[in-house]
Amino acid sequence: LGPDGTHGTALAYRLVAGGRPLGTLVIGRADTPGALGPTGFPDEITGLVEDLSRRVALAIGAARQYARQATISAVLQRGLLPGAVAEIPGVRSALVYEPRDKGGPSGDFYDLFPAGDGRWCFAVGDVQGKGPEAAVVIGLARPWLRLLAREQYGVPDVLDRLNQLLLDDATEAADAAARALVAAGGPPVAPGDGPQTRFLSLLYGELAPFDGGVRCTLASAGHPLPLLLGPDGTVSAVACPQTLLGVVEDATYVSETFELRSGDTLLCVTDGITERRSGSRQFDDGDGLAAALAGCAGLDAELVAERIRRLVHEFGPRPPEDDLALLVLQAE
Numbered sequence: 001l002g003p004d005g006t007h008g009t010a011l012a013y014r015l016v017a018g019g020r021p022l023g024t025l026v027i028g029r030a031d032t033p034g035a036l037g038p039t040g041f042p043d044e045i046t047g048l049v050e051d052l053s054r055r056v057a058l059a060i061g062a063a064r065q066y067a068r069q070a071t072i073s074a075v076l077q078r079g080l081l082p083g084a085v086a087e088i089p090g091v092r093s094a095l096v097y098e099p100r101d102k103g104g105p106s107g108d109f110y111d112l113f114p115a116g117d118g119r120w121c122f123a124v125g126d127v128q129g130k131g132p133e134a135a136v137v138i139g140l141a142r143p144w145l146r147l148l149a150r151e152q153y154g155v156p157d158v159l160d161r162l163n164q165l166l167l168d169d170a171t172e173a174a175d176a177a178a179r180a181l182v183a184a185g186g187p188p189v190a191p192g193d194g195p196q197t198r199f200l201s202l203l204y205g206e207l208a209p210f211d212g213g214v215r216c217t218l219a220s221a222g223h224p225l226p227l228l229l230g231p232d233g234t235v236s237a238v239a240c241p242q243t244l245l246g247v248v249e250d251a252t253y254v255s256e257t258f259e260l261r262s263g264d265t266l267l268c269v270t271d272g273i274t275e276r277r278s279g280s281r282q283f284d285d286g287d288g289l290a291a292a293l294a295g296c297a298g299l300d301a302e303l304v305a306e307r308i309r310r311l312v313h314e315f316g317p318r319p320p321e322d323d324l325a326l327l328v329l330q331a332e
Contacts, residue, residue, distance in 0.1 A: 225240075
């Protein structure tokens with residue numbers, strides 16, 4: 001040890017976490033006159049190093065596990081979102097998607113896809129919770145939306161069927177959990193104590209271009225209402241509030257139909273936008289989102305999306321605490 005090759009003593013401790021060897025921690029010192037203990041280390045030092053080695057092993061094990069989970073989550077997140085957003089004749093589109101946890105599945109999702117017969121469909125949704133539970137719901141909802149749309153189901157029928165699907169899936173999950181608990185020797189699960197219904201707020205719509213504009217049919221199930229910006233700067237909500245998906249058995253949903261004319265802009269957001277906080281205030285207090293959109297008159301879709309994103313970030317002194325997703329659709 002040392003520049004002069006002085007003899008010394010080293011302590012070596014195996015690093016083990018969860019029964020798996022992770023390496024060895026080695027700490028050495030040069031021999032010095034009057035060193036205490038047979039190893040050249042005072043006894044209190046050997047005890048401290050032994051405790052340190054246990055803590056280091058736990059830290060390394062936790063870091064490796066987190067890295068594996070982050071990798072799995074990132075792969076899962078990519079699989080839950082569309083690889084590309086469809087291009088619609090006569091419509092410009094722009095998207096902002098910012099999951100709060102960069103390494104884990106977000107509760108927000110979006111989609112924009114062709115449905116055949118000159119129709120395109122779009123969805124902006126927000127699942128209760130995050131992580132694996134949210135991923136399960138998104139993994140159910142997005143493919144079913146595409147399937148039902150391509151089978152020519154209208155907007156209200158798609159929401160009706162997706163609502164029933166979520167309720168049925170939650171019931172099956174609760175039954176499976178109850179059976180597993182009983183099989184393991186546990187007590188029967190009382191009603192309401194098993195896995196709960198997975199709630200989903202969803203804005204879902206259908207676009208049908210025609211000469212001079214785009215016909216839009218949409219419905220909002222427990223989701224922030226979409227806003228329509230006219231070329232003159234007027235802003236109005238273009239849907240009525242309805243019940244979350246996965247809450248009420250046999251719920252019936254209705255849709256609204258309107259036309260997007262040249263220069264009209266439709267803004268669809270998740271509650272990470274409307275409920276962005278700054279102290280006790282929220283971004284949408286006093287129709288704040290509508291006011292922000294009104295200031296975007298004359299901008300193209302990408303600039304509208306970027307301006308809303310910037311205003312949301314600037315609203316509070318700290319970064320947003322929720323996922324952010326917004327979709328802008330603008331008739332050319």
